[in-house]
Amino acid sequence: MxxxxxxxxxxxxxxxxxxxxxxxxxxxxxxxxxxxxxxxxxxxxxxxxxxxxxxxxxxxxxxxxxxxxxxxxxxxxxxxxxxxxxxxNARLDLHCSQCFGDGNNASLKRCTKCQAVYYCDSTCQNADWPLHKHECAALQRIAASGETSVPxxxxxxxxxxxxxxxxxxxxxxxxxxxxxxxxxxxxxxxxxxxxxxxxxxxxxxxxxxxxxxxxxxxxxxxxxxxxxxxxxxxxxxxxxxxxxxxxxxxxxxxxxxxxxxxxxxxxxxxxxxxxxxxxxxxxxxxxxxxxxxxxxxxxxxxxxxxxxxxxxxxxxxxxLFSCACTLCTSTLDVDPRESVWCPKSCGGLCPTPIEDNPLSRCAKCRAVLQKTDEVLDAVRIGQQALDKATGLQFSDPAKAMQLASKLVPILKEAQAALDTAVVSATKVVAGLDVVLRYGHPVRGIARAELGKLLAVDEPAPRAPGTPAEEAVRYPPSGARRLRLALETLLLARAELAVGFGAVNEGGAVGRGVREDIVRLERELGVWKKGVGEAWRDAKEAGRSG
Structure with missing residues (x-):
């Protein structure tokens, strides 16, 4: 085990x-x-x-x-x-065992003796040798005993x-x-x-x-x-x-x-x-x-x-200790970690109902949460699914990655699926914003992923509706979607600069987001230029007609 x-x-x-x-x-x-x-x-x-x-x-x-x-x-x-x-073990052939830099079987150099660990180059290998020489002998001894797996x-x-x-x-x-x-x-x-x-x-x-x-x-x-x-x-x-x-x-x-x-x-x-x-x-x-x-x-x-x-x-x-921090000793009426959104969409929260006390009201507008049995079932099923997924990531990470990767081809096939993914990611970000401090790296990563989803090329952009319809439609389409993606990535970069350090520019993810921002700004510039040229062409056509 x-x-x-x-x-x-x-x-x-x-x-x-x-x-x-x-x-x-x-x-x-x-x-x-x-x-x-x-x-x-x-x-x-x-x-x-x-x-x-x-x-x-x-x-x-x-x-x-x-x-x-x-x-x-x-x-x-x-x-x-x-x-x-x-x-x-799952990362041994994907990362350098000295610096933990990423690579693959083709770019990394394998130890010819134990054939279990990899390095970026001879510099990393030589730096790790004072410890790896013992590790190498141990791995060879384990393999010689008939063991097929690395400790x-x-x-x-x-x-x-x-x-x-x-x-x-x-x-x-x-x-x-x-x-x-x-x-x-x-x-x-x-x-x-x-x-x-x-x-x-x-x-x-x-x-x-x-x-x-x-x-x-x-x-x-x-x-x-x-x-x-x-x-x-x-x-x-x-x-x-x-x-x-x-x-x-x-x-x-x-x-x-x-x-x-x-x-x-x-x-x-x-x-x-x-x-x-x-x-x-x-x-x-x-x-x-x-x-x-x-x-x-x-x-x-x-x-x-x-x-x-x-x-x-x-x-x-x-x-082996009990926490008495400010969060654990807080007397808030509603803990956002165990609550649901107001059924009237007022922006308030309702305490999650429990079996002994299913009655729940919004702390803001006092609206009563209806269908509490359905909420209880959803919480129970969701917790079971979470426990299964958490166990799976340890026992079978390849399977967990396979399940997560099934989203990728779906995104490429249907606008509706992409929009659903955007809505789901938005809900995740909204929830993290409530329960985690500004700048927490998890918030920054989640917001960056939302921005990237919004920036994905739409398979079938929707036809524009009336101004009133466009004002409430989410996620938006066309240029409004790109602008929202840009705004989201800018916010993500600011949070990443906190969570991963300002001097680090938000780490590797923050630097990647910066590149996405530059690309989106360029794309929006092209969009605006194309619309302007189309407008001028239309005016010229009108004059000539």
Missing amino acids: SFAKLKATRQAKQSYVSSNTPQNSQESSAVSPEAIDEQPVTEGIYKSIPEYLEIRTSSTSGRGLWTTKSCTQGQVIFAVKPHAAALS SEAIRCLGRIMWKRQKQGPTSGWTREVDLLQSHNKDIEPSAYELHTHLAISLVRYLGLSSPSEIASFGMASGADLANFVSRFVTNTFTVTDPSLAPLGASVSPPVALINHSCDPNAVVVFPRSRPKMEEPLMQVIALRDIAPGEEILTAYVDTTLPKAQRQASLRETY
Whole structure:
């Protein structure tokens, strides 16, 4: 069973946001000033953290990072390479195992010994060799034993950490940072035993260890040390993502792992790919809003679009704490994460009906939500479909991609299907706008995709209607559609510049959106020029007639 699938059994509702930020404390991040210990808790390590960030310890959230100077929205608070990272099996032949740059079998160079990993060129291969020489031998040994599959990214990432700590030594700053990661080994739930046991046994086999005494060469004295090491990994694993937030593999970064959780975070962790490839994959912590001196840096460990009960359940099961952030303690009459739009289309929200209390009214106009049985059925079926899709992305990503790709030929066949896709994407963007902070990378990506859909050439543009009809028709057609696409992409670029960092120009996606904007501006210019020339031709024809 793969690491992703095992972890999915505990984190079935998690998105990119949840797997990208680990927990290092037992409590919520809501901290009173008097609970903070201003004294640094470590000396001589975490040198990659800038001086204006302080490691403090509080009685409620444990260790965390506080800023001593202002951080502006979209600012890169700090950036660091992971201590270790490994591509997922599905990405091994599509990305470089050193810099995680994308490619394919034709452009990437395969390791001739293990024949499992690929590199951009000899530069990346040579840079990775100090670790890959151990990995290469392990992969060859596994293959010689008759195994037909490569060990999971979790096992390979754990192996890389072990080999590097063996080289660095137990007293090095690098190793000390790994050992200071929070371990919940003594408190894990029974449901997590399978995951931890599987990883520990698989790691021992992967390292080629035949006796307990051999683990001492990695700076560990006993099996208990190994169990704690595995627990630290599980609790503090980040998912490496590409610029569009698709998962690439697993990584560990103790400096970033210091950041505590909030369901209403002021920062986010992304991989914008904005540096030379030898500095990649580079984790960047980006400010989602202005952060004042004395504030704690906070990211989200779980999908913050989920209702409170699901967020809390995921945090308790995976990270062993209950959240008491401002969002979780809010007394709002209607949580947009568990509501439906007003049946009278006033723009208000109605609480999602429940079995015990099906009556629901719009919080704005007080209209009663009708047909609540249908709403309850839709919620139930939708949740079942979401659970199935979430499980599928871990157990069979190729099938998940195949199902998603079925939309592409549909878009090319019918105007109605394209318009339906635009309407659906618009609803997704509207929902994310309600539940996520401005500039969140998920909002930026979603708005960029909507803009691209609006910019797709229409298979059969509609004939224009009356001005009144055109004013309310959505999506529009012709030039109005292109103008809306341009406006949407401009808004997307602004949000991407926040979520992926202003200095990064919104990352690779933001730079791609900029190119789309230039193309659309050119297309609209041609459109206007064509209409003007047609108007002049018509006038000339009238005169000559």
